[in-house]
Amino acid sequence: MLYTVNDSSITSNSLDSLVRFAPKGSPILFYEDGVYNTIAGSRDEKKVAAVLEDHPVFALDADLEARGIKKIIPGIQVIGYDGFVELVEEQDVAPWL
């Protein structure tokens, strides 16, 4: 399953909850306010880096650009809407709202 997150771990527990449930190796996509989880130097960078050890992590470029996010945590793969569609075609989706 593709797990999707649309809010920031500083104000929501979605990411904490997600990592408890998502099996190792399942891809995770940050979109909408979820892209705030990608900021390098943020309080939760270590938490996100730990997630990266167990999961491929993606972030949607349109949402990064909208929010002016430039310095992202190494290892996170930036994708466009086309990449999003490919991920959704490859597997079912678990939106972790």
Added chain:
Amino acid sequence: MEKVMVLLRKAPYGSVYSAEAFRTIMGIAVFEMDICVGFADDGVYTIVKDQNPEKLDMKPLGDGFPMLADFGVSRFIVHKESLSERGLSTKDLVLEVETADSEQFSEIIEEYGRLLPF
């Protein structure tokens, strides 16, 4: 002069709160009030530089804030810890701001007395 503080605590684009806060500030600025704009929690993301929401078919929100000075709104306070825990500094922001720790921030809230929360 009447005093009011507008407090932004939500991230832009994910909800309408930040855009509505901006509209409210514009709206009340014409009444020549002493307006202070505060940014805390995810609200600090509202004034991050280089926002480009073109692909979301939305207008950039941060760019409007520096122009508020033309309407007599010139006091902007940012909660220091909210900024630093998000990996940001005042250099990442679209305008010159005062920074305040939690205690100073709450003193400013008390000083203004009226709080419009977004």
